[in-house]
Amino acid sequence: MTLEAYADTIIPGQKRSPEDRAIAGVSTGGGAVQAGALELLEWDATGIHDGLDDLARLVNEHAEVYAGEQGLTLDPSVPPFVALEYPDRVALILRLTKPGHPEKDFWVMLSLFCNMSFDSAAHLHTAQALADGHPGLAAMGLSHPDADGLWRFKDFGYGRELARLHPDTTSSGSPA
Template sequence: MAEISERRVEIGAEATLTLEAYADTIVPGDKRDPGDRAIAGVGTGGGAVAAGALDLLRWDATGISDGLEELAGLVDEHARTYAAGAGLLLDDTVPPFVALDYEDRVRLIQTLTTPGHPEKDFWVLLSLFCNMAFDSAAHLHTAQAIADGHPGLAAMGITAPDADGLWRFADFGYGRRLADLHPDTTATGSPA
């Protein structure tokens, strides 16, 4: 079986702010501090950024990590165009997408992800990875993410594994046992 790469792609500070603002628009969370411009602060608790969306996006296993600088630049260009069309004056001390207020960020992402938009696939993919960081912590070992208080897994009520690292449930998912284990099943649950 091929080994999954653990390489993380580094991106610049402006691209990081833009991508954090994008991730926060997908799954909003609390501001990290009062001066935080990337996170709008419209959610409660940790959102996509606190869940590690940037770590997941920078992971080369996603297949988009090498293009993050370009995606950040592209969404910033769309933010400039959006602001001009809406008659908004952007604060030039932060990247254009970061300068938009939350509602305008949402409207822009809705436009970019609308069926028929020529770049829709890029923005849907970026949005899915931001959501994935929150709802599955795909870039982390699940048991460790739970132990560290991952905000998405905690919000969904994902419980910690038993002491041996395996998850067991007192009740069967369908309210009854579905089948006996195959006699050749190994101790790890794999077929022989």
């Protein structure tokens, strides 16, 4: 729940239900959580999957300190970071990622992976993510592949053809 709240603070999304505490609900549509932030964070390819419990514990400790400094009373039925209101979550993450903070590298890395789940869906096969309506890829307007699974673009990226197709190029686009 803590890591979901962290991811939702990086890229906010819509609550999954009225009882949802991890997602603050300050945005409409899908955010990092709906884009699969937890799945990406737990993926062993990130290299941080073994340290997620420690990161959750640390951000909760920081949330308790922050709440004390701000005179906030936290709901004990949820983890401390989850109990913070969205503006306080943002303020705490800004503090943790500020140049000079001794743990900055950890929090920036966690934030980048949360962002990556939304803007690249690195943990998913792109065509399947698009077919499933991945919120980040949809928000960016990423085109769907053709029926054969290949991406082709009818318009040139720079508005004009930059080079003629080599005569030995195969129909799949590979050089002969």
